[in-house]
Amino acid sequence: MMKFKAYIAKIMVVSTIVISSTSCSNDYLEEVTYGEVSPDEMTKPANVERAIISAYSVLNGQFDGASNAYNSPASNWSFGDVVSDDAYKGGGGTGDQNNIHQMEIFNTLPTTIDVERKWMALYEGVKRVNEAMRLLAASENFDTNLKAQRKAELQFLRGHFYFELKKIYNHIPYIDETAETVNDYAKSNTEFTSEELWGKIEADFQAAYNVLPVTQEDAGRPTKIAAKAYLAKTYLFQEKWQMAFDATTEVVNSNYGLMDDFQELFLPENDNNKEIIFAVQHSINDGQPSNYNGSIGDRLLAPGGPFYSQYGFHRPSQNLVNAYKVTANGLPANSNENLKETDLVDPRIDITIGRPGVPYKDLGVLYEANWARDLATYGEFSPKKRIVSANSSFHLEVWPYVSALNYYILRYGEVLLWRAEAAVEIGQLEVARTLINQIRNRAKNTAYVKTLDGSANAANYSIELYNSVWSNQEQAREAVRMESRLELALEGHRFFNLVRWKKADEIISKYLEVEKTRRTHLSNASFIEGKNEYWPIPQAYIDGVDAGLVTQNNGY
Template sequence: MRNLYNSTKKLIVLGAASFLVLGACSDEYLEEVTYGEVSPSEMTKVENVEKAIISTYSVLNGQIDGSSNAYNSPASNWSFGDVVSDDCYKGGGGTGDQNQIHQMELYNTAPTTYDVERKWMALYEGVKRSNEAMKLLIASEDFDTELKTQRMAELRFLRGHYYFELKKIYNRIPYIDETAETVEDYARSNTEFTSEELWAKIEADFQAAYEVLPETQEEVGRPTNLAAMAYLAKTYVFQGKWQEAYDATTEVMGGSYGLLDDFQSVFLPENDNSKEIIFAVQYSVNDGQSSNYNGSIGDRLSAPGGPYYSQYGFHRPSQNLVNAFKTDANGLPVQDNVNVSETDNVDPRLDVTIGRPGIPYKDLDIIYEDSWARDLATYGPFAPKKRIVSANSPYHVLVWPYVNALNYYIIRYAEVLLWRAEAAVELGNLEEARSLVNQVRERAANSSYVKTLDGSSDAANYNISTYDTEWTDTQTARDLVRLESRLELAMEGHRFFNLVRWGVAKETIDAYLEVEKTRRTHLTNASFSSGKNEYWPIPQEYIDSVEDGTVTQNEGY
């Protein structure tokens, strides 16, 4: 899709109110039509308003133009949420390959870093499209009244999502709503509102969406009322509003969502919209879209190599993450950060999540080998696996750009259970927290395990059990819930943001780097600065473009 933008303010507006983005459908390029070429009566026709709404959904995947570099603004946040945590390395063909992400991994990000600019631009494109579609919807006289109310709720949900992402990544952000009329209206200070006021605005969008959206949607991909409530719970969790988070998760857990029986099955494209998936970015391939840009374009560099995949080799699991899956004789986490050996017991989710030498990879009837790993000497032998689609699947594209149709799950039910467990701990309900964590672990225990190639036995010593001893210490309970979140959600782009909101980013990453630097020399110069590296810098180009000088750079940059 093309983007027309004002060159001085492109990082936030990409044209703002100077054009309307329209498209034939969700899987076609969106055509941009200037106001000068289309009469207002045409623009507010029902079919054109619907196209504007679809265009708001279409940038959920981080793809905002006709290039293939959505990996610099990925919906999955693999670089923003995993590579900068203790879960992953950048990977690729050495430190010079996508060097700006290497600098992010070293906590040496700058206001001119391309990915920082690109992510900002993609998210504000979502904000802008939400606002423009709202205005057209309001102005449309022919829209069915009931459907109009629902579509407005969808747009508020989407705007809430885009602003949530901006808040968790950049913290101090400009806030622009549907009253914006000109490009200049989008050139706003990022300190106009306090953090609390920004969160309140995000909450208001999700609350408004919840009050209107239906319990179910005929068209997959559109949010439900409980999806809005789940997202509202997420805003509460990020603010430490534990009673509100507890109450919100109560409602979500009382609905139709739930855990799938099998952990591996969650990450199959054919189960993309199962009962476990509360809201997701919808991907598709072989749908007529040029270059399969409706596929997982932001994650295309994760291809693990070997005989079936391109060897881009990015998003590589850390040794620390692999070690986190080790268990003892009772099936409980060990957490000694000693490298896993062939004889060690491990959580069965390890070999669903990570490609390890000696373990079969997907259903390809092949053993993963360390030779698959690009730049083995730098980044080690491990590969992503959980969100890689089998090369045998019709949902995987075997040619460039090597994408798949596995949706990106923004919120899934297991995460809601773990938020609820966090809230329960903070409210003093330690036994409830234990029960919730045990639900997640029990599902893992009862799932199908990775087998040897001949199917005669488990591929490793899988051993996982529930916590059967009463939880009586708050800090221990808190640590165990956080650990379960890491294990369950590994490689899904959440880890770094969780460390930040828990207030343990500095201590966790320092401990990680102390050991990991002895394993991976590319991390030698990595250093996390408290009070700085929890958030990304405001793009310098945006600061320079706001002529009244009211944009304040984040601390330390």
């Protein structure tokens, strides 16, 4: 069978099914047409497969011929990191992608381009899933057993797209495969309660779990364990702690596990390793125009300097850098005092963040503060964990400067963190400690970043396990949450975790109070509790449906 990444590329280059629909005067709801297949050909198995692949292809946030998938990134670097205490927008000052700057200072509007394009990308995914389901059901010659599996894959994908919509916008329209026309997608966002929406998302993942195989020949397709893991995440977001804990049991007993080396986890040559449960499959130089199958949503994140383009977005915050400071016993110091060169630090800091005086990747040079495009505004640090070495064949040296590193939607290390979190909430504190120690032990035994000559560690690295019994639930909860931050930093999860922990207002307000003294671009930032936990419903969607059909989110 053709490799899955190449198959996506081939389908997107040759043709995809054109979505059948009635005309609609509202441009915002009209379909994006990529190619045409005559109506009598649409339900042939090969063309149904193309429709299914078309649904997969929008996972990376690229859904049209534009090059601004960075406004709808699969990695959520802007939606999950820049609006948290982990990162600044970066780039060439506040006027560069000012829309993201407005998000960063919590002045987001229903007309913000990112608000609209993220919504459009996710609903494009929903639409493609629904139409592929309809074609699959109507295909008389599709292999019966494979048909059930492909439907389960589509249910998994739809669960993912709706999960993203729910955590970003909260109150959303829900449309399933019974939709036949564009007008069927112009629905109320209050038809279903929050609990009912979560129930529909759960149902898709459960249905996928019931049918999906344990392994897939194509690495980019979801497995039974992937569906169970996503079901656990869905429970977690609803605080269904026992159900979340139980759901992770099957994952930890599966063939998935932690990679031995934290740094090697993020090398594109190790894509789809044993820790990766489900990922957006990226590729470059595969024939796709403009390399849109690469990490197109992250193309502004290149750190600058002598090896990379000068976009310079997604800059780690001083607060995040300080979070990696550890005490003499190798545990998190929980100090927001600026890190000094002599301080002891968690070794993950120099795998996650580019710091002056520390070697950057395998380039044979020290990272320098002047790599930063706007050093005065955004400081001296850069992203590093998910940046591919400029020496790698998986890095594209020309526009659009993307890479073939996959984006990990579900990874085993994160599942361990979920399980630990759920264990704390159901009173199994020692289980939680054991799980967190697995994460920390991997970090402890990772190959540390060395000086250029390889003779010593590049910094004063120190990390130890939690050796004392956990008997205080609140302290255990905070330890798990800190470990989540250190392990998952710059992977697009931080803000959503703060919201579901009901800590967004407290932590972000405290962060801004100090960070405003460090970074003047945040001087007008203010988080409003009860509003800024979610993004507004796009004004273009509200304007495109019948008056009164859509209720705007609180405060917008």
